Amino acid sequence: MLLEIKNLKAGYGDLEVLKGVSLEVKGGEVVALLGPNGAGKSTLLKSIVGLTKKTDGEILWKGRDLGRLPTHALLEEGIGFVPQGRLVFPSLTVRENLEMGGYLLDHKETLEKNLESVLMRFSVLKNKIKSRAGLLSGGEQQMLAIGRSLMMSPELLILDEPSLGLAPKIMTEVFEKLKELNQGGTTLLIVEQNVRFALRYASRGYILGNGEVRFSGRVEELSDPRKMHEAFLM
């Protein structure tokens, strides 16, 4: 088991957003995290990467409790995170954005090597290597945000709504890239509002509702409209 979450509770101040969530991700999987707005999906991801402090429960990475490791320690452990909203550094160039993705790499050769392989994967970025990231299109920015997170060669990549605000055609491109990544051995945990997309690309899924796991199972089971209906309305 790569990532195992047991009875996780977290929130902001007095507001408890996660009321005991358990979840598992095995190596090589694509796991989708679905659910309506306010269900706690983003909070769950933020707790995993240490941006939100958990109040109770366990987050196990390869069987070891991550405890309250700072975010940069998680990167070195092999957990990458692409936050919501195509958050590139707009005033930095594409190359500088990627360099920042490898900020924790000590050796310049490793940085250059990883940069080269990210550019191989995302050829659109190669042509715009010197452009300011703020000038890229929405799809390109999302590719850059994903590419940047690959600079540390993560084993598990966590993505918060990669399709948000993208045109359907671009969404497909982004998900195709994610599929390629997964075939290359990277495990993916994706929060997605677009259920159709998530189910097309994921192998397993969880439906979150009101801070709890409402349903979990293989994609085929999740596709059942009645299950979906129950989970979203319950």
Add this chain to the structure above:
Amino acid sequence: MEVILQILINGILAASVYGLIAGGLSFLYATTKIFHLAHGVVVVGGGYAFWWAAAKLGWPMWAAVIFALIVSALAGVAMNEFVYEVLRKKGTKGLGYLIATLALLTLGTAVVLALFGAAPKTFNFETSSHEALGVVVTTLQFWIIATSALLLGIFYWTQKFTKFGKAMRATADNETVAEVLGIDTKRIRRSAFALSSILAAAAGILIGLEFNLDPNMGVLLAVKGFAASVIGGVGSFGGAIIGSLIIGIVEQVVVWFGGAGWRNAATFLILFLFLLFKPSGLFGSKRET
């Protein structure tokens, strides 16, 4: 013709000092989102530290310079660590920082007054004058402009090309994402304060050598730096330099034709016009949502 050239030279001379202050202010705003008006008293502190070491204790020039840089850097970093970082932890927003920075500015001025008294300090630095094309420039003035340009150039270079500089710009763009990528943003803020305080010390030293030191000038310097960075576009380092040049030259024009009394009024008028008609400044970035 000679008059225009002389006004230009005097304007650039003033801008050399303003640029060191405004550049730091603008850079600090970008990386920490704080308008650090107490920067004015960091300038004054550097100037007085230099005067104390060089004129009072008779240290050699280079040692006094290093001493002043250290004093200012420590003052700036201390303000960040003991005031701004504490407020940040409590989730303070804009107005809280503004009150804090004004308090620091007042407190710092009081400390300088207590240590050195109210009488202005001068160096009576001996320098030779040169005349060319009907324009008079002293050797000292030449060195002031050159030093300022060199320091600002080095600063810009480190921002543009070093790994640490890039991390600073990344933090300015988006602090949370920078943290997600493993950048220690607290360390970035501390370094930003150290670096801009060193520029401030340089400004203080140059003011001491060319003009004179007055414990109360911190407020005015902070306002001039603020004005220059607003004109250039808040957060833009290059813009702050251009803003300083505009203020420096316009001030000299006003002084020449209207008398020295109008000097500061001119700065405020330009600031007012920019706030009214172009609040984003000349090079202000329009952030995408």
